[in-house]
Amino acid sequence: MGGRGVVVAEMTYRDAVARGIAQEMDRDPSVVFLGEDVGAAGGVFKATVGLLDRFGPERVSDTPISEQAILGAAMGAAMTGLRPIAEIMFSDFFAVCWDLVANEIAKTRYMTHGQVALPLVIRTANGGGVRFGAQHSQSVENWAMAVPGLKVVAPSTPRDVVGLLAAAVRDPDPVIFFEQKSLYPTKGDVPDGEIVDTLGTAAVRRHGKDATIVALAAMVPRALEAADVLAGDGVEVTVIDLRSLVPLDVATVAASVVETGHLVTVEENPRLCGWGAEVASIVAEERLFDLDGPIVRVTTPHVPLPAADALEDAALPSVARIVDGVRRSLL
Amino acid sequence: MGGRGVVVAEMTYRDAVARGIAQEMDRDPSVVFLGEDVGAAGGVFKATVGLLDRFGPERVSDTPISEQAILGAAMGAAMTGLRPIAEIMFSDFFAVCWDLVANEIAKTRYMTHGQVALPLVIRTANGGGVRFGAQHSQSVENWAMAVPGLKVVAPSTPRDVVGLLAAAVRDPDPVIFFEQKSLYPTKGDVPDGEIVDTLGTAAVRRHGKDATIVALAAMVPRALEAADVLAGDGVEVTVIDLRSLVPLDVATVAASVVETGHLVTVEENPRLCGWGAEVASIVAEERLFDLDGPIVRVTTPHVPLPAADALEDAALPSVARIVDGVRRSLL
Amino acid sequence: MTELRDRQPAGDAIGPAAPALEVRMAIYKMMVQMRDFEKRAYDLFLQGLVKGTSHLGLGQEAVAAGFAAAMLPSDYTFATYRGHNHTLARGAPMAAVMAELMGRRAGLMAGKGGSMHLTSVEHRMMGSYAIVGAHLTIANGAAWSSKLRRAGEVAVCFFGDGTTNIGAFHEALNLAAVWKLPVVFVCENNRWMEYTPISSVTAVGHPAADRARAYGLDPVLVDGNDADQTYGAARVAIERARSGGGPALIEAETYRHGGHSRADPGKYRPDEEVEAWLARDPIPRYRTRLLGVGVDEAVLVRIEEEAQTAVDAAAREAEASPPPDLSLVEADLWADGGSSWRR
Amino acid sequence: MTELRDRQPAGDAIGPAAPALEVRMAIYKMMVQMRDFEKRAYDLFLQGLVKGTSHLGLGQEAVAAGFAAAMLPSDYTFATYRGHNHTLARGAPMAAVMAELMGRRAGLMAGKGGSMHLTSVEHRMMGSYAIVGAHLTIANGAAWSSKLRRAGEVAVCFFGDGTTNIGAFHEALNLAAVWKLPVVFVCENNRWMEYTPISSVTAVGHPAADRARAYGLDPVLVDGNDADQTYGAARVAIERARSGGGPALIEAETYRHGGHSRADPGKYRPDEEVEAWLARDPIPRYRTRLLGVGVDEAVLVRIEEEAQTAVDAAAREAEASPPPDLSLVEADLWADGGSSWRR
Ligand SMILES: Cc1ncc(C[n+]2csc(CCOP(=O)(O)OP(=O)(O)O)c2C)c(N)n1
Ligand SMILES: Cc1ncc(C[n+]2csc(CCOP(=O)(O)OP(=O)(O)O)c2C)c(N)n1
Ligand SMILES: [Mg+2]
């Protein structure tokens, strides 16, 4: 990035959120934004600072603690001409409004035979690593992936926050946008000017011919660290950042597996029915004879996340466990 | 079954529910039962007829339409000495009370370092095939499987309804008990007297050496039909009824795959992150070199269920699609 | 229990006492059509032609008709699985609705939704929702959008007494009040949730009206079996909402003649209760009133005959329609048509 | 906004005007301990020793202390993430609570729960819940169980003003009323949700009291910064619940001295508001009252010194505790110890 006159600035993942929202609100007056403490306070993660001042209280609305009402408002507005962005503060809170997500928003276009379109985005802070305990640390992108009718996006870099958020807002269908909360303070280069990405395209973050690691969000930098460690031992891995679970870029994953013959998925999800299971099952169905070793899944064990730092660090997939996973895949 | 003096009666899956609940309420005065229309009306599926008369309104409680309040009541009662069975009328309605299921009930023993035990069962009518449309037909056993701290059970026969329900009630931990609504009218032999099963044990319903089909609930009889069709062509398959997703009887599945070399999973779940993905990923990790063909998943396509009979039949895994899946696995 | 007397329109709270004659005639026609339509739907259900389930509003027609008559074409309707009447009231064609119940290609949603999800965006019927409570929050969204777009559209949201005990009701009412949204919430209190009497599971006598103050709203209670009252209450509430006065919560007391759904005969209800309410059937009652104000009976008979003819035609048309094309299974998950979750 | 005058106990509604002296002394001691404990917790947070997050009840001590003093040992407490005070009030050891905040082996839950989930079943502190609203429904369950077991235990459930706008609040209150459960709901109205004033997102002035009637309950509003009032209201409500009179909903007006959580300085609040409430700090106020009724200041000073000593000791003990054993990651998912999802 950069080069040929494009101005590039370093920016946090956190600040990229407000930048992405502002880009779209500037462009399209039908984009509105609502959630708890998102306006005057700029969000509990300070990811939406400045939007209220810039766009005013009609387009940036603070709500009561009423997640069902928030998503209902977004849904009803989306079906009548607006393009809402709703914030669910922590992804754990999807559990109090899952009906709106899974039963209403996801199914309405289908049930109405295409009569109702729901161009809306639900942003949420996902994942662990910040010692918030079991009810504020879950990675639930697999919950959303399991529900037909939702698109599911999870950026790992500040640039992707802007580009994928723009793509999500412009998409004619509902997109669940997972911001990994452990990434908020991380920094990355973001070019100036409008950025619009494409949903459903994975990014190859590193190329190696010995094994393929597929990761998402906070697990991407961790997989890249593991790749460094492995390179020190002469093992060269490809690291694929899925960026989007639905649509899923099966082609990129499959092509890499054909090249390397070994697949490791790295999920923050607890083990059972995490997205890695789906990726593994696709490869086991479509590329079985290209595999030269077992498909290894590195996940959080099938437990809620403990609060204590020592325990949480032991639960989440670590660089060491990823390295170990790759070695097991090479057996 | 039967034989050696055990009296066996034919009974519907529906009636087996009331029988199972009654068996446990008779045995243990701390077992109580609550839900919407479950008492005076005997349940909307007539699966709990007679319980109110038999056990009285203190132990069998009709509730308002307040699923969160129902599960909260069950949880609070379970932590203070009762063993509640709560009904969530349709599994789709888990979406309105998922917080209680996923954030509270599932996590509390863990978060409290074992201080709080939650011996409770949540029964629910799951699945499609009855033309109820997208909001009353979902198979969401994978939602529950994805949440650490829940046990997940789904019987396919009347006998298993009784035995697994008893096991669930006696279990010291929360169990989500999925009754497949398309099975309610089906009949099967149920021996007289107390029946108590063991959670986490799969049943081999048919044995064959050419391929392994793993199925659950309503997909079990369908898989058995497919097995008949295949047998007509000389293909002998093993059909495993998982009966329980958590704990998962990996040993039985793995042993069969070692024998047959071919695995097909049959889910009513829509494709992405269904339980079949988990089973496939386990086998691809632990038994890859025993596989002689791709792992094939037969699922509902990744869509909500349509209401029209013609469409719903086309969406759900059919005998023909299972047969086809087995053939693809044998390639 | 509330007395079963005919309530008198009580001044301002439920608006002008008598609707204009052409409104009344339109209301009567609508009610008769709904009634005939649903009776036919019930027959077809018993014949196995209407599949799955079906929730009739027989007996509750005066709510749907009174409100629809007071709405502008640009106003939005949100209803429940008990939504046939509300769908017809907004002008959706009978044949398409019937075909939807039967799972046919000519269905309002080509059979993809079914009876519990009737939707006709063209008629601003924004959906029938089958999970209790959710659509109150969605109606808010349409009202919010109307407000932000300065569109002057009002959202009218119908639901049952049982719905007042679920969390979404509470969240929706509070947000509507705080944001002063142009939304009118109409509780059709038919005294029963499915098979459980609402009084046995509700902390207050009037599940909606007795809770209005919790949202800073005035309680409004109307005789839901009197179409003039529902129309009057609708006019007042809708106009206030349209002019920026914020939401309303109206409880309309009514009764379903049949069971909750499918073939349920509703036997759990006391005979006297059923009889008392059948005696207050909104349609004969309205007929008598129309005759009383001088409408020629022949005009009413013509309306009644035309309704029968229309229902016959609709049922025939629906029955003649083939099942939906199987390609629809994977269509319309997303705007790009496919259900493709992969690239 | 409600006036900031000292409310007088208004007769029956909030019980006997003056608690017995030994109760008052116990309340004072409790409040001082809580205050010192939480100030220390805040220091330790700023030093990076308390990890993750922490929600202080500084300024709200009179609610926790007044209610705890009115409860029997067998009664149940349900609290929120802002639950340090409620946990200490039931007798949980300071050192174990502090160690939990610090993620140490000696923690109340060995570090597995963290500050937002303090639980001590031994002390009938049945949990701190971090998802707004859920625990109201769970408190119902304990009360229901008490009722079925004829145990005479009452569940007391604390939550904030912001919680009154979520669906679970509504479902819980209705069920409690319908089932006449022995549960007392206590809304600590500290005027703010996180960073948003409750008045800007709520349809009524008193988020809990103005909604009591929607559940057939009498509104009860008390000065939450006056421990005699909270104690009095608690006595009345708990005894009524215990004797089969059903639930109560009490709104206690109070204020948090600090921010919502972690290092939040709470700068979004108007200076005058903060000052007015600091002037009503429940602890000095109670101290003055005790002196006024003739308590020797030396006795109070001793209580204050002992509290400091106890907090010092607890902090030392907690800091000395090692991190939890890593095997705990996979323990206690289920009764059989393991997290094994497979056989
Ligand atoms: C969240 C949820 N819980 C339960 C149901 C099952 N259910 C469908 S209709 C109904 C009764 C609704 O009663 P009411 O609101 O009075 O409406 P009515 O059917 O009388 O029109 C119930 C319990 C549901 N659809 N959604
Ligand atoms: C369902 C849910 N939504 C949002 C949050 C985030 N959150 C935590 S505390 C809080 C404010 C709660 O306000 P209040 O009930 O007044 O309690 P207080 O913090 O003032 O004690 C919010 C919004 C949450 N924990 N759960
Ligand atoms: Mg009703």
Ligand SMILES: [Mg+2]
């Ligand atoms: Mg507050």
